[in-house]
Amino acid sequence: MVEYSYSPTGEGFQLPSQEDYLKEFGRVEEMVNDQRNLKREIVVVMGLGFVGAVMAAVVADAQDGKGNPIKFVIGMQRPSSRSFWKIPLINRGLSPISTEDPEVALIIDRCVKEKRTLAATFTYDALKFADVVIIDVQCDYLKESLGNVRNGQAEMKALEESFEIVASHISPNTLVLIETTVAPGTTEQIAYPIMRKVFRKRGINTDPLLAHSFERVMPGKNYVASIRDFWRVCSGVNEEARRRVVKFLNEVINTKEFPLTVLDRPIESETAKIVENSFRATILAFLDEWSRFAEQNGVDLIKVINSIKVRPTHSNMIFPGPGIGGYCLPKDGGLGVWAYRHIHGFEDDIFKITTAAIDINDTRALHVAQLTRDALRNMGRPIASAEILVLGASYREDVGDTRYSGSELIVRRLTEMGAEIRVHDPYVLHWWEFEKQDEYPASSHSLKRFFRGQERLKDLRVEQSLETALHRIDAVILAVRHKHYLNLDPDEVVKSSGGPIAVIDCFGILDDERIRRYFELGCEVKGLGRGHVKRIKDHVQEARERMLLKMSGETVKGAETAFKKANL
Ligand SMILES: NC(=O)c1ccc[n+]([C@@H]2O[C@H](COP(=O)([O-])OP(=O)(O)OC[C@H]3O[C@@H](n4cnc5c(N)ncnc54)[C@H](O)[C@@H]3O)[C@@H](O)[C@H]2O)c1
Numbered sequence: 001m002v003e004y005s006y007s008p009t010g011e012g013f014q015l016p017s018q019e020d021y022l023k024e025f026g027r028v029e030e031m032v033n034d035q036r037n038l039k040r041e042i043v044v045v046m047g048l049g050f051v052g053a054v055m056a057a058v059v060a061d062a063q064d065g066k067g068n069p070i071k072f073v074i075g076m077q078r079p080s081s082r083s084f085w086k087i088p089l090i091n092r093g094l095s096p097i098s099t100e101d102p103e104v105a106l107i108i109d110r111c112v113k114e115k116r117t118l119a120a121t122f123t124y125d126a127l128k129f130a131d132v133v134i135i136d137v138q139c140d141y142l143k144e145s146l147g148n149v150r151n152g153q154a155e156m157k158a159l160e161e162s163f164e165i166v167a168s169h170i171s172p173n174t175l176v177l178i179e180t181t182v183a184p185g186t187t188e189q190i191a192y193p194i195m196r197k198v199f200r201k202r203g204i205n206t207d208p209l210l211a212h213s214f215e216r217v218m219p220g221k222n223y224v225a226s227i228r229d230f231w232r233v234c235s236g237v238n239e240e241a242r243r244r245v246v247k248f249l250n251e252v253i254n255t256k257e258f259p260l261t262v263l264d265r266p267i268e269s270e271t272a273k274i275v276e277n278s279f280r281a282t283i284l285a286f287l288d289e290w291s292r293f294a295e296q297n298g299v300d301l302i303k304v305i306n307s308i309k310v311r312p313t314h315s316n317m318i319f320p321g322p323g324i325g326g327y328c329l330p331k332d333g334g335l336g337v338w339a340y341r342h343i344h345g346f347e348d349d350i351f352k353i354t355t356a357a358i359d360i361n362d363t364r365a366l367h368v369a370q371l372t373r374d375a376l377r378n379m380g381r382p383i384a385s386a387e388i389l390v391l392g393a394s395y396r397e398d399v400g401d402t403r404y405s406g407s408e409l410i411v412r413r414l415t416e417m418g419a420e421i422r423v424h425d426p427y428v429l430h431w432w433e434f435e436k437q438d439e440y441p442a443s444s445h446s447l448k449r450f451f452r453g454q455e456r457l458k459d460l461r462v463e464q465s466l467e468t469a470l471h472r473i474d475a476v477i478l479a480v481r482h483k484h485y486l487n488l489d490p491d492e493v494v495k496s497s498g499g500p501i502a503v504i505d506c507f508g509i510l511d512d513e514r515i516r517r518y519f520e521l522g523c524e525v526k527g528l529g530r531g532h533v534k535r536i537k538d539h540v541q542e543a544r545e546r547m548l549l550k551m552s553g554e555t556v557k558g559a560e561t562a563f564k565k566a567n568l
Helices: 018-037 052-060 086-091 102-114 124-129 157-169 186-201 223-228 239-252 266-296 301-309 329-342 353-363 366-378 406-416 455-459 466-470 490-497 512-520 533-551 553-565
Strands: 004-006 012-014 041-046 071-076 118-121 132-135 140-143 152-155 175-178 209-212 233-236 387-391 420-424 475-478 502-505 524-527
Touching: 018 041, 018 071, 018 118, 018 124, 041 052, 041 124, 052 071, 052 086, 052 102, 052 118, 052 132, 052 223, 071 124, 086 102, 086 118, 102 118, 102 223, 124 157, 132 157, 140 329, 152 329, 157 186, 175 186, 175 239, 186 209, 186 266, 209 239, 209 266, 233 239, 233 266, 266 301, 266 329, 266 353, 329 353, 366 406, 366 475, 366 502, 366 524, 387 406, 387 466, 406 420, 406 455, 420 466, 466 490, 490 512, 512 524, 512 533, 524 533
Parallel strands: 041 071, 041 132, 071 118, 132 175, 175 209, 387 420, 387 475, 475 502, 502 524
Antiparallel strands: 004 012, 140 152, 209 233
């Protein structure tokens, strides 16, 4: 049976057959021979995901002092039906990633079409040519319950497979740079023994040259710069691996302006990544309880945070929105907790803060469903069968990455409560967490399993026209700070929806003026951490009552006399 892989725009690409592999190897070999004649080092990037695709382009763009390209990069991606389409797309000079950073498309186009320093392939045999291999495949952490990160495990299958595949193909002198965020201990205690064993089987008596240097990529407006022009930490399993990784990173990353930190051992570089992300997850989780406090006590947490952030010591405080999401923050602390027991063999329970932070972040979005329920109830509309529009599917503003987004949890909980859900996101064409909820992110690991009544969500499609999405809804949830949602005009929104609606602000998107206008238009407004909306509502209500009084002179005169009498 012929199998296809579909790109996000719906273009189908036939998965390669056995004969295709031989042809593909010939194509790669020819390119490599040409590039070797040009004295370029051959770099294979394994895994063309959010990190690998752009890292591959950054390396392919590297040049010497005279402006000559110094590397030829082969992006290697396994031909799965989910990911194979990335290969033909890159080979056309097109970015497989939808992002706000225009440099992503430009750098891929330039390296593929002009410089001819970047190509993509599906054959593992490309590894035979590598001077350097960069591993950018995923390492997941699978949670067994919602809101309890301790109950889970590192999913290392793809990564362990990659170590074996790499070791069976490379030459003994190839530098293998692991960029994947891994459980601390992985490079030395998992990758090294796997690769060494394969080397020995191949009759290679030297040890694999393994290094670790984690990515700090931020898929947003500065996507490329966050890889190329940013500080890096690295380490190697031995002196030679360390020397090689430092040399390589100095050649491809802007280490002049963003100096490298070289640590003694890979476990330190691996731990640096986990601690860095756990720290961030913790400061975000910290505001969850203050967000609740604000909602219950008439406080606008957004203004409070802004007033604190003027202190330089507190400038990295950020409002958490409906959960944190993204691929890294929800899982990285879990990898550390898991490694403590399952790689290093400790039994005691030392983790308190990292685990609490992840659990809080993982469930924060559920509160949005409660706010929506309450706002609709105030308007006399039951949540069951209400039409609710969620604005934004991705986990952060101006990117098309939906992994572990707070919006997914909002949709799942509201569906469980009987609501009809619509979604709009200008960056997301397919929300695979729903469309393929039985197999994505892994079979039996969809968040679906924590909620009831989720079957119909596989038919959820992301609406691209905001106007159409708004038509005849009962509530709108501003779930992501996409630039498209920051300046929505309340009058236009209410006109498009055909009447007053409930508006739920998850990210401090609405200023007081807009909140006031929604109330004037008969809407109900609620927001995470935005306790002051009630005050605005009361003002609007009072103003409305005053207006009504004014409308009848008689009534006003009567009222004045009454006020005087009452000494008011
Ligand atoms: N996405 C981010 O913002 C980000 C930021 C910093 C660090 N990281 C880390 O970088 C790593 C990669 O993340 P990502 O977001 O690029 O993941 P991803 O899932 O987007 O990409 C991984 C890719 O590897 C491919 N792959 C898996 N096994 C393979 C194999 N054997 N051979 C070839 N290809 C294979 C997959 O098909 C996929 O395309 C993770 O450890 C992640 O934690 C990610």
